Amino acid sequence: MAITSANQLELLQTAEAVAREKMIDPGLVVEAMEESLARAAKSRYGAEMDIRVSIDRKTGRATFTRVRTVVEDEELENYQAEFTVEQARQYLEDPKVGDQFIEEVPPVDMGRIAAQSAKQVILQKVREAERDRQFEEFKDRAGTIINGVVKREEYGNVIVDVGRGEAILRRNEKIGRESYRPNDRIRCFIKDVRRENRGPQIFLSRTAPEFMAALFKMEVPEIYDGIIEIKAVARDPGSRAKIAVISYDGSIDPVGACVGMRGSRVQAVVNELQGEKIDIIPWNDDQPTFLVNALQPAEVSKVVLDEEAERIEVVVPEEQLSLAIGRRGQNVRLASQLTNLDIDIMTEAEDSARRQKEFEERTRLFMAALDLDEFFAQLLVSEGFTNLEEVAYVELDELLVIDGVDEGTANELQARARDVLEEQARKAVEAARALGAEDSLFAFEGLTPRMVQALAEDGVKSLEDFATCADWELAGGWTTVDGERIKDDGLLEPYDISLDEARDMVMTARIMLGWVDPADLEQDESEGEELELSEETSEEAEA
Template sequence: MAITSANQLELLQTAEAVAREKMIDPGLVIEAMEESLARAAKSRYGADMDIRVDIDRKTGRAVFTRVRTVVEEDELENYQAEFTVEQARQYMEDPKIGDTFVEEVPPVEMGRIAAQSAKQVILQRVREAERDRQYEEFKDRAGTIINGLVKREEYGNVIVDVGAGEAILRRNEKIGRESYRPNDRIRCYVKDVRREPRGPQIFLSRTSPEFMAELFKMEVPEIYDGIIDIKAVARDPGSRAKIAVISYDNSIDPVGACVGMRGSRVQAVVNELQGEKIDIIPWNEDIPTFLVNALQPAEVSKVVFDEEAERVEVVVPEEQLSLAIGRRGQNVRLASQLTGLDIDIMTEAEESKRRQEEFEKRTKLFMDTLDLDEFFAQLLVSEGFSSLEEVAYVEQAELLVIDGVDEDTANELQARAQDVLEARNKAALENARALGVEDSLVEFDALTPQMVEVLANDGIKTLEDFATCADWELAGGYTTVDGQRVKDNGLLENFDVSLEEAQNMVMTARVLLGWVDPEELEAEDETEDESDEQQHEAGA
């Protein structure tokens, strides 16, 4: 097939038809044609030649040209597409390195193989353009709800026609045992859109918490308008869910607005989610209050919140225990997801027993170390003293408020506590030195002798060793493994060293060693403070 005047316009008509069918730019189809014709010409003139084809967008005339580039003599590799300055003088005036010489060559006759190759190039470029168009169309729709038609089901995964392409609803993203037949209408959440070699992949979900949030946004105008905000969602797909909402207008009840007249709004969401029960909870900045709301319908007697460990102990009456935990732990699990906290639930009897054990343990500590009788030791514990350090170094006025304690008794108590601590520190220091601890670590002000002993037992014997520690190695923390929070024990955890204190200790050691410039550290702190202030102002 030669590119003659008879079929020049046919090129443009073909490009227009393909572009219309695939909903892509006609220019992309013409570019694909130019590339395919150039490839066919190279097979005729030689693969090393730089043959280019330009199709006129108005007339359809295809012009074949050969391009040669001027290069340095020692860089000349391809004699068909490159030439030296000396050689270029035969064709050009005053040639320079990088100049190109373009000359028109006769069009080629395309044989059967060349035509087939050209067709493949065009189809490939059209497919690429179609994929780019699909990706551009859907990339901004991630995080929204989309309607589609079920095309087929493959190995439990549902292939959905979403208009300009196909999307996939994986087996684990379906609610319960949902099944679909071809041409069923389906509503899903666009979880992710990725550009992959085989084309854009659109991943859908019906189990995602965000799906429920978007459904409420569609059903509740106040959420769409920003008057009510969804702060958190936790789901056990197809079974039960909890959603925390807050109203920025005091005249609007967020829970009532989401429920709707006679439950019409929430019922519409429930129907879409295959009968999933939904608890709508008022959000509260006070975490213990929010947690009490999240554990509804169970009644809570007491909440003990450990902010550093992000862990909460909840005390409930005996008859409320099963309700608080829920069937197979569902209620407490959803409350934990909603608040982002680990929740331990215990009865009032269990909490009372634990407090009694702690009371007896501290009483025995004071009896054994301070040589006190049981009654006096219990008095100390009742007043909130839990360690020898507190007794030894507390303001004396705090001891004098205890019944029967005068100034002499208080002095004697503190002297005994200090003697015990000094003896322990001396023994710990001797043991640490026996283990090979260097003076650099012993003389580090942030560490007590007992801390140094614990570090030495773990092989940390110099200030350099200490400076390489991570803050969580010292203070402890939590790691999420397979969705479960696992406790990491810290070396200095028994000394009540917080994560922030551990971080400061390590950074101080690094400054002393010259590893960190204190001025840079101060600059970073100032930047963080400014950022916190800006966030606070934005929040206000």
């Protein structure tokens, strides 16, 4: 069938119909038709030719043209689509490289194969345009709630019709044992929108903490207006959740606002989440206080925070232990997620036994090292002394406050402590040298003989070895494996070396060896300060 024999307006009518059906720009459909007709024409005139087709947007008339481009003599490769300046003179008055000669050619007869090929091109282009439109529509909706209709379920994954596309709710993103049938209405959180080879993929979730936060934002006007902010959410989907909120208006109670009149607001969220129990907790910048709130309804007796290790010890009465831990550890697990801290819970009896054990160990240390009787050693421990270094180098006045200690006794205690430390240092030096420790380690400021011995026992025997160590290898740290935090023991951790101190010592060693230029460090620090300052300025401007 020749293109001229067809109703020319039919092309435009077809393009508009497809565009309306797929909700895309009609111009994209017309461009796809032009490309498909050009491909069909090339199959007839020759694949080497540069055949182009233009469809008039008003009349629908398709114009077929052949384009030839002027190129340099040595660049001439395609004799059907290119020609030299000399060859172009018979077509153009003053040809130059880059000029084009365009001539109209007769339209082609569309054979069955050509027509099928043209159809495939149009379908492909329309499909790509539809995917682009879908991605552009949903890419900015990630992080919001969407309502949809269930179309089908495949291997536990739910395919949801979200209007102008399909989304997927994976089985691990469903709450508990939720099941859906076709045409069921469903409300989900758009977790991610990705452009993939098979088209845009919209991933939904009903278990994400952000889903609960978004539901509260819909139900509580104060959250939507920014008067109340959700600071943290922790969920055990379908079972229990904790949400921390703070109010920026002193006259509004954040917990009461989220609960609503007779619990109407929180109940609406609970109903959407299949009866998930929700604890609404007031946020507090003081971590121990916030943790006490997070462990509700359990009562807490004492909290000890280790900021460097991001761990916290909580002491509760014996009768509150099971309540604080919760069923299958649920309460303490959610509190840990909410505060981003590892939580150790112990009873008052366990805490007392641990402190008693530490007291006895320190008492035995002072008795053995300083040749004291038990009573006197206990006095030292009771006053807060924990090691020999504190006794040896503390100000004399701090020893004189102990009952029964005069100046002579205090001097004798310090002399004994120093003698013991010197003997320990001498033995440490001998042991470290026997292991091959070099003088560069002994001369390094900040390392004691006992530290050098500990390093040598682990194969760190020179300043070069020391400079290759990571800060956490020296001071210790924590590693998260499969969601569980595991302690990494540091070589110098028994000597109370902090992570920052270890980092400074390693960097100093690298500078001494010439591995690092101090000027570069100063420049990095200056850039870091400028970045922090710009971020603070930006935040103030936004506020």
